[in-house]
Amino acid sequence: MNVPLSCPDITDLEVEYVARVLRSGQLSLGPRVVEFEEKFAAYVGTRYAVAVNSGTSALHLAVRAQGIGGGDEVITTSFSFVASSNCLLYEYALPVFVDIDPLTFNLDPREIQRFIESCCVVNTKTGALTDVRTSRRVRAILPVHVFGLPGDMDGIMRIARKYNLQVIEDACEALGAKYKGKQAGTFGDIGVFAFYPNKQMTTGEGGMIVTNDERTAMVCRSLRNQGRGTERDWLSHLRLGYNYRLSDIHSALGLAQLERIKELLNGRTRTAAFYEQALSGNPLIQLPRSVPNCTRSWFVYPIQVPLSDCSLRDRLLTQLRAQGIGCQGYFPAIHLQPYFQQDYSAQKDFLPDTEAASKTCLVLPMFSSATEEQLGYVCNTLLRVLETESLSRENAITQQNRVRAYRPAEARSPAL
Numbered sequence: 563m564n565v566p567l568s569c570p571d572i573t574d575l576e577v578e579y580v581a582r583v584l585r586s587g588q589l590s591l592g593p594r595v596v597e598f599e600e601k602f603a604a605y606v607g608t609r610y611a612v613a614v615n616s617g618t619s620a621l622h623l624a625v626r627a628q629g630i631g632g633g634d635e636v637i638t639t640s641f642s643f644v645a646s647s648n649c650l651l652y653e654y655a656l657p658v659f660v661d662i663d664p665l666t667f668n669l670d671p672r673e674i675q676r677f678i679e680s681c682c683v684v685n686t687k688t689g690a691l692t693d694v695r696t697s698r699r700v701r702a703i704l705p706v707h708v709f710g711l712p713g714d715m716d717g718i719m720r721i722a723r724k725y726n727l728q729v730i731e732d733a734c735e736a737l738g739a740k741y742k743g744k745q746a747g748t749f750g751d752i753g754v755f756a757f758y759p760n761k762q763m764t765t766g767e768g769g770m771i772v773t774n775d776e777r778t779a780m781v782c783r784s785l786r787n788q789g790r791g792t793e794r795d796w797l798s799h800l801r802l803g804y805n806y807r808l809s810d811i812h813s814a815l816g817l818a819q820l821e822r823i824k825e826l827l828n829g830r831t832r833t834a835a836f837y838e839q840a841l842s843g844n845p846l847i848q849l850p851r852s853v854p855n856c857t858r859s860w861f862v863y864p865i866q867v868p869l870s871d872c873s874l875r876d877r878l879l880t881q882l883r884a885q886g887i888g889c890q891g892y893f894p895a896i897h898l899q900p901y902f903q904q905d906y907s908a909q910k911d912f913l914p915d916t917e918a919a920s921k922t923c924l925v926l927p928m929f930s931s932a933t934e935e936q937l938g939y940v941c942n943t944l945l946r947v948l949e950t951e952s953l954s955r956e957n958a959i960t961q962q963n964r965v966r967a968y969r970p971a972e973a974r975s976p977a978l
Contacts, residue, residue, distance in 0.1 A: 565936045567888030568760035568862075569929040571826055576818040583814045590809040598813040601820055602770055606737075606745045608753075610779035612771040613808040613816075614786050617734040617756025620769035621649035623806065624730050624752045627771075627781045630655050630701050635693055636730075637677065638704040639669045640896040641916045646706050646732045647896050651906065656698065659897050664915040666853055667708045667864075667923070671717030674703065678725065691725050702728035705750075707736035709892075709925075710762070710861035711853060712746040719749055730754070734769070737762045738827045739859035746859075747772060757812075760929075762859055763819035763826055765812040829930025830860035833937060837863050837926065840941035846874065846948050862925035864892065872921040874951060879924055881947045887940055888927050895920040 583594055595613055603611035614620050630636060632654035638646060640659040647657045660673040682691050682700060691700040703722055705713045722729045729750025733739070737755050739746040747753030752775075757768040771782050781801075784790060789803025808816075819826065834850075842849060848866040850858070867874040875891060882889045895916050896902060927940055 564886035579814040592810040594810040594813040617769035618645040619806040620754035668713035706732040710859040712741035735861040740857040765816040
């Protein structure tokens with residue numbers, strides 16, 4: 563049996579919505595984009611939403627709209643997909659990586675505070691925060707809600723207010739997740755979501771920017787459309803912009819998915835519950851933990867092997883893939899990526915929890931339409947592999963004990 567790592571959940575509703583756009587003849591810059599934005603903003607609870615062609619584009623425009631650029635730094639996590647740092651590099655700003663909470667894999671507010679206290683000074687006149695090591699101004703915090711689990715937004719927002727820092731939330735993996743009853747992605751100045759086919763809902767390719775600030779929304783709409791103004795004079799450009807538009811075709815797909823969002827999220831929750839019941843109690847793996855005040859939205863299902871045997875992670879990946887099961891090691895630490903080490907200021911501080919998670923985490927297939935047969939195959943295969951690993955460990959320990967117990971006659975002390 564083959565079980566993919568992810569699979570979009572598409573029904574006749576999505577096909578019909580897309581077909582209507584195709585029959586209309588207006589494939590871009592049409593009414594479906596506006597409708598999608600309005601309904602998405604209503605779902606997450608913000609005043610404005612701006613549709614773009616990818617989550618990466620959303621992150622880039624969020625950084626640019628906040629005025630972050632050369633000479634600036636942004637505090638963020640290295641345990642993430644590279645887009646959450648690349649969006650800063652695009653604007654010649656630099657990410658400052660601080661460590662994660664090992665229980666949640668999210669940015670740890672205590673580590674943010676430690677960095678500020680040990681590496682930064684505050685200008686008493688302007689309130690600006692400066693990294694004394696680089697002389698760059700620290701402008702913002704960019705938390706990533708990793709694996710669909712919200713970060714500690716109370717702690718992050720408290721620090722941001724204290725030091726006058728902007729907050730850009732990367733909620734690309736966390737649509738539907740809540741922190742203290744409020745949607746992830748809606749706490750900071752601006753938030754972003756992504757709709758790649760492996761996400762909780764999909765538009766094929768696409769992303770969304772959300773904010774409560776009218777000017778920020780206006781700037782993002784202009785930036786995504788070659789810098790044009792709201793008057794839609796096609797050859798009038800107010801600022802340097804990009805072709806980051808989302809088409810009506812993609813928006814129609816998004817509208818259908820958004821109508822089914824509760825069903826899609828519930829399907830992923832059922833998948834996670836199946837894993838929890840089938841895999842709990844195995845000593846070789848750690849399952850996802852529940853976190854107070856957080857409602858997780860299941861982007862992937864992460865498991866973790868012991869750091870003392872991190873090579874187990876790669877053995878599991880190899881053996882599961884050989885049995886047709888999609889799986890992946892998430893996430894390689896960004897600061898250790900080859901391009902980052904070669905071309906940018908290498909991370910000088912050791913990030914023990916980030917690097918441990920990078921070596922020990924893997925994710926199992928997660929999608930809303932997964933059948934019990936598929937999930938049963940994944941779990942049974944994984945448990946068989948783990949049983950083999952456990953027996954190998956026991957045999958190795960037994961052999962070691964035998965070696966220790968055996969001493970050649972010539973090595974024994976002579977009788978007195």
